[in-house]
Amino acid sequence: MASRTLLKIKNTLPPGYYKILKSYLQDRYFETKYNDETSPRFPVHSGVPQGSILGPLLYTLYTSDLPTSRKTTFSTFADDTAIFATHSDPMIASLNLQDHLLSSEKWLQKCKMKVNETKSTHITFTLQKGQCPPVCINQTVIPQVKTVKYLGLHFDRKLTWKEHIAMKRKQLDHKTSDIKWLIRKNSPLTRKQNTHL
Numbered sequence: 001m002a003s004r005t006l007l008k009i010k011n012t013l014p015p016g017y018y019k020i021l022k023s024y025l026q027d028r029y030f031e032t033k034y035n036d037e038t039s040p041r042f043p044v045h046s047g048v049p050q051g052s053i054l055g056p057l058l059y060t061l062y063t064s065d066l067p068t069s070r071k072t073t074f075s076t077f078a079d080d081t082a083i084f085a086t087h088s089d090p091m092i093a094s095l096n097l098q099d100h101l102l103s104s105e106k107w108l109q110k111c112k113m114k115v116n117e118t119k120s121t122h123i124t125f126t127l128q129k130g131q132c133p134p135v136c137i138n139q140t141v142i143p144q145v146k147t148v149k150y151l152g153l154h155f156d157r158k159l160t161w162k163e164h165i166a167m168k169r170k171q172l173d174h175k176t177s178d179i180k181w182l183i184r185k186n187s188p189l190t191r192k193q194n195t196h197l
Contacts, residue, residue: 004111005048005062012061024054046112062111067103071096082150090124090132098135105138121145127158 006025010018028044048055056078066081068074073084083104085097108115115137122142124131134141147156147163154164 005058008061008064012064021054021058025058065107067100067107069096069100069103072100074100077151080151090130094133094135097132101135101137117142121148123148123155123157125155125157125159131157 006018006022009021013021025048028049029041030044031041032039048058059079060076063076066074066076071085073086075082075084083097083100085093085100087093087096104115117137117140120137120142122132122135122144123146124144131144134144136142147154149155154167156163
């Protein structure tokens, strides 16, 4: 991945950026430490340092030529990707989606990237009963679900936002319980002290 990323950087960014990012990506090694034992060092052949500031930028650059289609809508942020197919006929919607997934498979093989089929989901957004026919990636049927989480938002098949509101309410309840000691009636802080915080 590093050499392919460097090629894209060289073809996309000014020469100065290429030299800086080349020094950042090349000649990297990793080792594993457990208790007092440390493994030998091994070269890193692909990827970028986890949690690095440049990670999302380099990933976006690397995947900038992912295939698109006029029959689908493609949305990506960092490594979260969604493909939407819209049609009044569920069969055609699934066929358009499957075509896009097949072209994506070829790109992934060419670029030596793997998709996590177990984390992929397929949802039908509709007010009617039934759902779109199943689709596959890497000969694995993508499981169909009634709700899906994307970029922190929870979507249900009827787009009612009930699931999202319920999840946010649950998170708020957890946060509230964390500070109950501070806001309860017999809190060590007086009302006067609270006004000065």
